[in-house]
Amino acid sequence: MNKRATIEDVARIAGVSTATVSRTIHTPDIVSDSTRQAVFGAIDQTGFTLNQAARNLRQRRANAVIVLVPDIGNTFFSEILAGIERVASAANQTILIGDAGQDPRRAEKFLNALINGQADGALLLNGHLPPSLVERFGPSGATLPPIVSVSEGLEQQVVPHVGIDNAAAACMAVQYLIDHGHRRIAHLRGPADNILTRQRHQGFLDGMKDAGLTVAPDHIFDGDFTIESGIAAARSLVNQTNSPTVIFCSNDEMAIGLMSECAVLGLRVPQDVSVIGFDDIAFSKVASPRLTTIRQPRLDIGEAAMKLLLGLIAADAVPDAAMETHDVQLIERDSVRFLR
Amino acid sequence: MNKRATIEDVARIAGVSTATVSRTIHTPDIVSDSTRQAVFGAIDQTGFTLNQAARNLRQRRANAVIVLVPDIGNTFFSEILAGIERVASAANQTILIGDAGQDPRRAEKFLNALINGQADGALLLNGHLPPSLVERFGPSGATLPPIVSVSEGLEQQVVPHVGIDNAAAACMAVQYLIDHGHRRIAHLRGPADNILTRQRHQGFLDGMKDAGLTVAPDHIFDGDFTIESGIAAARSLVNQTNSPTVIFCSNDEMAIGLMSECAVLGLRVPQDVSVIGFDDIAFSKVASPRLTTIRQPRLDIGEAAMKLLLGLIAADAVPDAAMETHDVQLIERDSVRFLR
């Protein structure tokens, strides 16, 4: 059992001190040619790699960030993750992914990584900053560690945020529907405690109000961002007397579930009822009919968030509440009918 | 700037030695009641948390495993991940997720975590064990660190594997199609260099052969597991004279893309052509028509793989080439027509 080579082994073989080895590795330029050759030779010979735990301990830095997602099995998040991953990897940062689920205690547990030195910063995709963390770092979170919220904003936005203007985007969707002759517009919302739900619903209401339209109470459906809740919405829709001409769904999963169930129930989309979604996930362009929706630049958002976080970490800066808003785009496909 | 509390601070406040604090934290039972109280009191007072880097360094253990996926934005992997995550979290293990993409160098880079002490084991979902790693750990990989391959087997299966019997599953799909009266059966394959592609294609060929059926050369389509390649397959299908009655797609993404494009091209599924998929991703049950497919128990596979890996790590055992095969299930929906 030959144990792993340490920097000391390399130093001995190369005939230099450990300090020189360390320098050779991190700043090759400052050592002499002969030393550099000797050290790299010894490294090759021993198969040495730096022990990260020792490095992290000494530097008091983890070179890792934690990414907290509400559901890693959800394609929406996994594409943001891909953006995060890309930037992290380029910056030689490890990402620790935590699936917080619905359990705030799990979220808290993951964020412990910030305190115990496992991570230098955090990306919050689940819209919740555990109060205990804020508490720990003094009143008003004045000295919070580097944290950036992504996509879902926080109740108290005490850290920078990267995402879109959800209300404006929802309002834009409504305007598009109105332009297409729709008046009886329904909204299938997300889960009640979600901040996106509120923002998008507000945008929906604003859009309706701007156009002088009223919203029938039974034109507001409650879902939870899952395919299943879209299916359920279709079922309650079909029993309705004063039926809407179009349903604005707060995400694509629900829209796709809803359209699928409409087909089962004999309701044609868009002839009998139109549907518009939100997010533009990959499957939206192969849904039946192909789903008109609002595209979020998820990859960009993930990349931007990670860059922002790295900046925060590098500058050793305390996060403020700056917002970085990315543009959305309405993707016109076949699920919204033009009413004459 | 009050720095973080160390175990020494806690020891001082509690009036004990650092060794006792460490013991109190990890094996509370072996210290006296009064000591325990004093230590926990001091911990609360200081807000102390263990520095993981120091712990990892001393224990020569990272309490983390690396998970290598080919594409984190793919729903198929993200559900396996959810299973992995669940078990890891219960065992207090951190998971480091690496998106290897198509670049073997990136995979290698991530697996460095095994060598530099950042991870105690690895879960390989991308079907490739970098040769350099095997080389490093001696001939025939006799002393490889704990590694388990998941879903995609390795060319040289030198580590345990958790997945399904892909050939048998593909064969089962073919039999199902034959039972439904199909004879001209096509196969839309995955990317050429993928081991799943070979296994599933072999199963397809076996199933055809068993039934005494021949496969027309132009009934083999090449895809790459993406929605887009399904769309492309539909386009080449439509130009064909000797057209198949059904297409067995090597995954659901391609099947869904194919069905969507068939609709665009005026080809009705399943009246004009039937489709069967593989994986049973969430969107398959809301595709149009609802997709008949083969379900892989992804959550189970993820959980089983992680458990296996943890066992390997705990036992300090060298992995062998054991296989753990999970059962698949044919999910019958509406995309395969019963030919009279």
Added chain:
DNA sequence: GAAAGGTATGTAAACCTTTACATATTTATG
């Protein structure tokens, strides 16, 4: 040729735990 500056390297402390070993105290045993 002495002083100053630059370059390359070495020495040793620090980072924060865990744990083998030693020691002190208490309890059980004959």
Added chain:
DNA sequence: CATAAATATGTAAAGGTTTACATACCTTTC
């Protein structure tokens, strides 16, 4: 009551880096 065993705690080394500071040597400059 002496001894053995069990319990509770302390001491100090070890884990593998990085880095402030010191040192040695080589150039340059006046």
